[in-house]
Amino acid sequence: MHTNSSPQMAIIGAGPYGLATAAHLRAAKIEICVFGKPMEFWENQMPEGMLLRSSWDACHIADPHRASTLDNYSATQSVPVPRPVPLDRFIDYGRWFQKRIVPDVDPRRVVGVEMTGRGFQLILNDGDSVRVQRVVVATGIGPFARRPPQFVGLPSTLISHSSEHRNLKRFAGQRMAVVGAGQSALETAALLHEIGAEVELVARQPKVRWLDQKMRWLKSEANPIRPLLYPRTDVGPPGLNLIVATPELFKRLPRPLQEKIAYRSIRPAGTGWLVPRVRNVRITTGVAVNSVRANGECLSLDLSDGSKRALDHVMLATGYQVDVSRYGFLSTGVLRALHVNYGYPELTTGFESSVPGLYFVGAPAARSFGPLCRFVSGTPFTARVLTRSILAKKGNGFQRNCF
Numbered sequence: 001m002h003t004n005s006s007p008q009m010a011i012i013g014a015g016p017y018g019l020a021t022a023a024h025l026r027a028a029k030i031e032i033c034v035f036g037k038p039m040e041f042w043e044n045q046m047p048e049g050m051l052l053r054s055s056w057d058a059c060h061i062a063d064p065h066r067a068s069t070l071d072n073y074s075a076t077q078s079v080p081v082p083r084p085v086p087l088d089r090f091i092d093y094g095r096w097f098q099k100r101i102v103p104d105v106d107p108r109r110v111v112g113v114e115m116t117g118r119g120f121q122l123i124l125n126d127g128d129s130v131r132v133q134r135v136v137v138a139t140g141i142g143p144f145a146r147r148p149p150q151f152v153g154l155p156s157t158l159i160s161h162s163s164e165h166r167n168l169k170r171f172a173g174q175r176m177a178v179v180g181a182g183q184s185a186l187e188t189a190a191l192l193h194e195i196g197a198e199v200e201l202v203a204r205q206p207k208v209r210w211l212d213q214k215m216r217w218l219k220s221e222a223n224p225i226r227p228l229l230y231p232r233t234d235v236g237p238p239g240l241n242l243i244v245a246t247p248e249l250f251k252r253l254p255r256p257l258q259e260k261i262a263y264r265s266i267r268p269a270g271t272g273w274l275v276p277r278v279r280n281v282r283i284t285t286g287v288a289v290n291s292v293r294a295n296g297e298c299l300s301l302d303l304s305d306g307s308k309r310a311l312d313h314v315m316l317a318t319g320y321q322v323d324v325s326r327y328g329f330l331s332t333g334v335l336r337a338l339h340v341n342y343g344y345p346e347l348t349t350g351f352e353s354s355v356p357g358l359y360f361v362g363a364p365a366a367r368s369f370g371p372l373c374r375f376v377s378g379t380p381f382t383a384r385v386l387t388r389s390i391l392a393k394k395g396n397g398f399q400r401n402c403f
């Protein structure tokens with residue numbers, strides 16, 4: 001069955017990037033439809049009790065009139081939003097944004113995107129389909145959880161990725177290892193410790209890096225030149241953060257330099273406010289997990305320092321690896337026509353892929369525009385530039401306005 005109306009563009013995904021892009025396209029009077037459950041990834045694949053790593057100023061979802069910022073949301077609440085921003089308040093902010101700006105989000109999943117002669121056909125999970133001229137893929141990192149090979153093939157009751165959990169309470173009293181050394185690993189270890197698990201953090205890195213520990217005075221509100229040193233985007237260390245905050249510049253840099261900047265800006269580290277919360281967590285750094293064996297309902301881990309661990313569960317906080325071929329909805333025809341490097345689509349300065357009319361935003365755009373695209377603070381740049389590039393296309397039949 002076909003849906004009756006055929007808007008010009010479809011946005012797949014209603015997380016921060018899909019919502020910000022929808023807000024900008026709609027303000028530019030471009031007819032759009034948005035698919036997906038609003039803020040679903042944040043609700044289902046992050047742990048209850050989590051606090052956002054990003055600073056307040058980096059948590060605004062972009063709307064062109066700046067009327068739906070986190071500040072505006074907080075002002076409407078009987079209990080103001082604390083800092084750092086708690087996960088549940090951020091989810092509520094995202095939904096508040098959605099209801100104000102894109103109240104007509106269609107919660108159905110897109111299960112197929114096929115090229116037609118004049119655009120795309122989207123197949124929805126209930127069998128409906130819709131034809132559009134252009135598609136924006138804003139479906140995040142959900143399918144990209146990274147599982148190192150030694151952990152593959154074991155039952156999910158024994159080994160899981162942090163993205164598989166919302167509620168950690170079932171691990172109370174269990175012997176756990178969290179593998180990783182980034183914010184997610186450290187915060188998961190803290191949350192597990194706080195609910196009464198016996199938890200150890202195991203990491204290959206020689207030590208845990210903490211952010212905001214040195215040069216605290218530079219970052220303090222009292223420092224008059226703080227805005228010059230620390231852009232609101234809040235990605236990367238001083239100096240590099242200015243490049244990361246300028247994705248047009250990042251895109252023009254030579255590849256080896258881009259890689260160095262990207263690595264240095266998002267290498268594993270924890271925010272300073274986690275330090276006291278992991279004080280009583282056992283942290284073992286400089287070791288790799290060589291092998292893992294299941295013994296009935298338990299696990300045995302061999303570490304590279306020769307020691308062993310007997311555990312009830314291992315939680316992988318080993319991050320995400322973008323690979324757009326794992327978006328199950330892209331048809332073979334689309335994937336064949338898509339130019340991809342190391343899992344990332346090649347994108348023009350307007351976020352368009354090698355398939356004309358098909359755009360990617362969020363983490364899949366990070367190889368082209370830099371690590372800013374992995375964070376909410378990349379939504380203003382992305383939504384603005386993508387909308388302008390669509391408006392600039394000649395003969396596209398879209399109305400121009402003063403956006």
Ligand SMILES: Cc1cc2nc3c(=O)[nH]c(=O)nc-3n(C[C@H](O)[C@H](O)[C@H](O)COP(=O)(O)OP(=O)(O)OC[C@H]3O[C@@H](n4cnc5c(N)ncnc54)[C@H](O)[C@@H]3O)c2cc1C
Binds near residue numbers: 039042138376
């Ligand atoms: C533990 C953790 C902590 C994080 N903390 C921060 C932080 O503090 N600050 C920050 O800026 N970033 C943080 N991030 C990164 C965060 O995931 C991204 O900033 C943000 O989610 C990017 O938004 P998005 O819209 O690209 O993706 P998402 O928020 O993942 O939204 C994508 C949406 O698409 C939907 N979708 C997927 N497939 C389909 C389909 N086939 N059909 C319809 N809809 C679909 C999903 O349901 C989802 O709602 C964190 C990530 C993790 C894992």
